[in-house]
Amino acid sequence: MPLKTEAIVVGAGVAGVMTALSLLRKGASVTLIDRWEPGHPRASSSDYNRIFRSIHGKDEFYTRWVREARLRWMELQEEVGCELYHECGALVLAGEGHSDWEDATIGTFEKLGVPHFKISPDEVRVRFPQFSVEKVAYGLYEPEAGMVMSHRAVVETAKLFQREGGRIRRGHVTCDEAERLHLDGKPLEADTIVVSTGPWLGEMYRRTIRPISKIVRQNIIYTSTPDADTTYDVGNMPCWIDHGFGAYGIPSIEGHGVKAAIAWTEAIIDLDNDERIVDDATFTRTRQYLRHRLPGLVGQRAVDQKACQIAMTPDTHFILDFHPEHENVLLSGGCSGHLFKHGPVYGEFAAGVALREWGTADRFKISSRGTLSAGDSPSGR
Numbered sequence: 502m503p504l505k506t507e508a509i510v511v512g513a514g515v516a517g518v519m520t521a522l523s524l525l526r527k528g529a530s531v532t533l534i535d536r537w538e539p540g541h542p543r544a545s546s547s548d549y550n551r552i553f554r555s556i557h558g559k560d561e562f563y564t565r566w567v568r569e570a571r572l573r574w575m576e577l578q579e580e581v582g583c584e585l586y587h588e589c590g591a592l593v594l595a596g597e598g599h600s601d602w603e604d605a606t607i608g609t610f611e612k613l614g615v616p617h618f619k620i621s622p623d624e625v626r627v628r629f630p631q632f633s634v635e636k637v638a639y640g641l642y643e644p645e646a647g648m649v650m651s652h653r654a655v656v657e658t659a660k661l662f663q664r665e666g667g668r669i670r671r672g673h674v675t676c677d678e679a680e681r682l683h684l685d686g687k688p689l690e691a692d693t694i695v696v697s698t699g700p701w702l703g704e705m706y707r708r709t710i711r712p713i714s715k716i717v718r719q720n721i722i723y724t725s726t727p728d729a730d731t732t733y734d735v736g737n738m739p740c741w742i743d744h745g746f747g748a749y750g751i752p753s754i755e756g757h758g759v760k761a762a763i764a765w766t767e768a769i770i771d772l773d774n775d776e777r778i779v780d781d782a783t784f785t786r787t788r789q790y791l792r793h794r795l796p797g798l799v800g801q802r803a804v805d806q807k808a809c810q811i812a813m814t815p816d817t818h819f820i821l822d823f824h825p826e827h828e829n830v831l832l833s834g835g836c837s838g839h840l841f842k843h844g845p846v847y848g849e850f851a852a853g854v855a856l857r858e859w860g861t862a863d864r865f866k867i868s869s870r871g872t873l874s875a876g877d878s879p880s881g882r
């Protein structure tokens with residue numbers, strides 16, 4: 502009998518746990534290493550939930566991946582026996598005069614047969630009365646979209662991985678000047694090593710990854726729903742994206758309140774040293790936005806907050822490529838704010854690349870990174 506491939510996955514965020522589980526299911530012997538417990542709040546995969554949507558402008562690759570991921574999340578939630586995916590729909594509010602990304606998405610949806618509705622501002626008002634439609638050109642509603650319960654998904658997938666024979670250990674993996682990996686003062690060795698340390702990937706690989714990875718702080722505020730009112734609960738309200746304001750949000754689920762984030766592309770974060778608490782400016786900006794877009798929440802108080810980060814690549818494509826000098830080390834990450842939803846598909850693809858069952862996609866290679874226009878970008882950023 503052939504010996505099992507020894508695999509190590511460093512980093513137990515969504516990319517790491519999904520890759521580790523897939524490697525295990527492909528027959529490898531797998532150890533997953535993280536500095537903290539899977540689900541910890543510093544990771545980009547933290548927080549209660551993430552938006553799940555096929556909406557990716559003209560990018561067919563990610564659109565197809567999300568369509569596949571939708572089925573995978575449903576399968577996974579059956580396996581783990583708790584809710585991971587809520588299909589509450591996603592609504593994009595296309596701004597007057599700024600709808601290139603939304604227009605391109607409609608073209609992609611029509612080509613690939615993704616269910617969607619283009620609705621007028623008046624229809625938005627009737628179907629989703631929570632939203633004010635000032636300066637909205639149209640709404641693009643994707644019914645087979647919604648949210649993934651991110652923290653729960655990471656924790657439950659890690660437990661599933663362990664139940665199936667995977668090992669999880671706590672440890673801080675470091676890189677030396679030659680970008681060789683070490684743990685506890687010894688070289689880290691295995692047949693294949695996948696480094697999926699999310700925003701920390703650029704700190705570890707200062708030469709190889711840092712030039713294509715910019716860390717951007719993301720601040721989230723949860724606002725109370727009005728007393729005795731279910732209007733803002735999941736089931737009555739979709740997730741939404743409001744590019745004109747660089748904003749997005751998620752309806753209240755399991756009592757968390759309405760989640761809203763305003764993207765602040767220049768905000769910085771010290772990954773290991775900052776307190777994970779949002780600043781006053783974020784409260785002010787989020788309140789101003791809610792007053793404008795969700796006026797029924799005026800006067801409601803913040804009930805929770807999260808301070809987190811994303812690793813942006815110049816073209817917003819993920820990174821999944823072997824280290825140029827260490828051929829058994831696969832670097833995985835560059836989330837660019839949209840990796841979570843792809844989790845199960847991303848993990849299986851990464852596992853196949855790590856085991857050399859197939860090559861990576863050109864878009865995920867470390868070299869040849871350029872910037873994309875908002876119209877070409879999969880995330881519209």
Ligand SMILES: Cc1cc2nc3c(=O)[nH]c(=O)nc-3n(C[C@H](O)[C@H](O)[C@H](O)COP(=O)(O)OP(=O)(O)OC[C@H]3O[C@@H](n4cnc5c(N)ncnc54)[C@H](O)[C@@H]3O)c2cc1C
Nearest residue numbers: 512514515516536545546552674698699836838840841842
């Ligand atoms: C506020 C916010 C909103 C987002 N919204 C969405 C959304 O709506 N939809 C969507 O699809 N995506 C969204 N994203 C993006 C998505 O959450 C990320 O793409 C995804 O979680 C990245 O996962 P990751 O596994 O690459 O990184 P992480 O989750 O950060 O995991 C990296 C892990 O590596 C560990 N680690 C780091 N260094 C070391 C080391 N040296 N040794 C050992 N372990 C180490 C860390 O402890 C961590 O657990 C959002 C992100 C943020 C921050």
